[in-house]
Amino acid sequence: MNKLNPLKFGIIGCSRIARKSVIPAILKSEFAELEIIGSRTIEKSEKFSSEFNCRKNGTYDDVIFDDSINAVYISTPIGTHAELAMKAASAGKHVYCEKSSTDSFTSAKEMVECSKNNNVRIMEGFMFRFHPQHQKVQELINNKKIGNIDSFNGSFGFPSFPEGDIRYNKELGGGFLNDSGCYPICASRMIFDEEPLSVFYHKYNHPKMDVDVKGTSILIYKNNKTANITYANGNYYQAKYDVWGSDGIISLDRAYSVPSDFITKINLQYNIENSWNGRKNKIIEIPATDHFLKMIDTFCMEIAGKIKSPFNFEEELLNQAKVMEAHRRSSDTGKLIHLEELN
Numbered sequence: 001m002n003k004l005n006p007l008k009f010g011i012i013g014c015s016r017i018a019r020k021s022v023i024p025a026i027l028k029s030e031f032a033e034l035e036i037i038g039s040r041t042i043e044k045s046e047k048f049s050s051e052f053n054c055r056k057n058g059t060y061d062d063v064i065f066d067d068s069i070n071a072v073y074i075s076t077p078i079g080t081h082a083e084l085a086m087k088a089a090s091a092g093k094h095v096y097c098e099k100s101s102t103d104s105f106t107s108a109k110e111m112v113e114c115s116k117n118n119n120v121r122i123m124e125g126f127m128f129r130f131h132p133q134h135q136k137v138q139e140l141i142n143n144k145k146i147g148n149i150d151s152f153n154g155s156f157g158f159p160s161f162p163e164g165d166i167r168y169n170k171e172l173g174g175g176f177l178n179d180s181g182c183y184p185i186c187a188s189r190m191i192f193d194e195e196p197l198s199v200f201y202h203k204y205n206h207p208k209m210d211v212d213v214k215g216t217s218i219l220i221y222k223n224n225k226t227a228n229i230t231y232a233n234g235n236y237y238q239a240k241y242d243v244w245g246s247d248g249i250i251s252l253d254r255a256y257s258v259p260s261d262f263i264t265k266i267n268l269q270y271n272i273e274n275s276w277n278g279r280k281n282k283i284i285e286i287p288a289t290d291h292f293l294k295m296i297d298t299f300c301m302e303i304a305g306k307i308k309s310p311f312n313f314e315e316e317l318l319n320q321a322k323v324m325e326a327h328r329r330s331s332d333t334g335k336l337i338h339l340e341e342l343n
């Protein structure tokens with residue numbers, strides 16, 4: 001494919017998600033180009049580069065200081081994102097940083113400030129937001145198909161990772177609030193299209209490793225709307241949410257991590273008359289979509305000034321990081337945390 005003025009990407013970290021989803025999407029995008037791949041070990045960067053026919057490889061610094069790239073993709077452990085993102089931004093590179101962007105609200109603010117000071121953009125990689133199924137949900141809500149929306153219920157969890165995985169390492173920003181709880185939290189903010197006022201969060205730590213593996217939280221939004229969030233590592237796979245309204249309920253079974261060839265289904269339940277027999281179910285199929293590709297296209301086109309992204313990258317990153325911080329504070333103190341307490 002001949003690409004016209006693509007954003008040239010350097011990859012920081014030869015991760016599983018880079019290999020499986022993000023590098024293939026960069027290669028597919030007509031607005032992005034793969035330029036260089038960096039790793040802590042030269043052998044790994046060489047292997048990845050040959051796998052993807054990438055001309056250049058090297059260390060993380062070789063990527064960050066490569067004059068021919070415009071953007072970096074960071075998919076290293078969460079606890080390492082902030083330093084790498086700020087180094088790249090200071091070198092004048094736009095940053096696409098994997099979720100969770102970082103493990104503290106303070107470092108999130110530093111990341112955004114550093115990007116602004118260097119006139120580059122920074123985006124947290126919540127690709128699920130770019131899947132058209134959520135736009136359809138939003139359309140059903142806006143058209144009052146389920147009346148006034150009142151609560152959101154979201155859960156995301158899966159079987160355990162092998163021992164030694166980055167997610168079980170506290171120093172690397174591990175734990176499953178950062179890894180998977182962050183998705184339904186982000187989805188509730190997207191569905192209500194506002195920020196929660198307060199958060200109460202309970203977590204359960206792994207008996208041996210000092211990281212959270214399960215947790216549940218209540219987010220209270222304006223007018224007593226609530227979001228109930230559950231995440232669990234070591235459980236049967238779940239990636240769902242329901243939006244419950246006065247006249248119906250919308251359910252998504254595959255809300256967060258969706259393979260690009262997977263046809264998703266939205267289940268809409270509503271009443272056509274006010275009785276149990278008057279309940280109707282409608283299944284709405286959404287065509288298979290590569291949400292990584294959609295996100296990369298949006299990132300590149302927004303930077304090129306060709307479109308306006310539906311999500312303001314920096315504001316979104318900060319708002320999400322603030323809600324995540326409220327979770328940490330709530331579990332540290334055992335109290336309900338009001339978002340206005342955090343600044």
Ligand SMILES: NC(=O)c1ccc[n+]([C@@H]2O[C@H](COP(=O)([O-])OP(=O)(O)OC[C@H]3O[C@@H](n4cnc5c(N)ncnc54)[C@H](OP(=O)(O)O)[C@@H]3O)[C@@H](O)[C@H]2O)c1
Pocket residue numbers: 013014015016017018038039040041044045075076077078080098099100125126127166172178179257
């Ligand atoms: N958006 C999504 O769907 C999605 C899905 C999965 C994961 N993620 C996110 O992507 C990131 C990576 O997750 P992953 O599961 O793909 O991880 P992974 O396979 O374990 O890869 C992480 C990479 O980070 C680099 N790294 C740097 N410092 C490291 C250290 N001290 N220990 C281990 N690795 C280190 C390594 O690359 P080098 O050896 O090449 O330096 C390693 O390959 C995380 O932020 C995660 O939350 C996103």
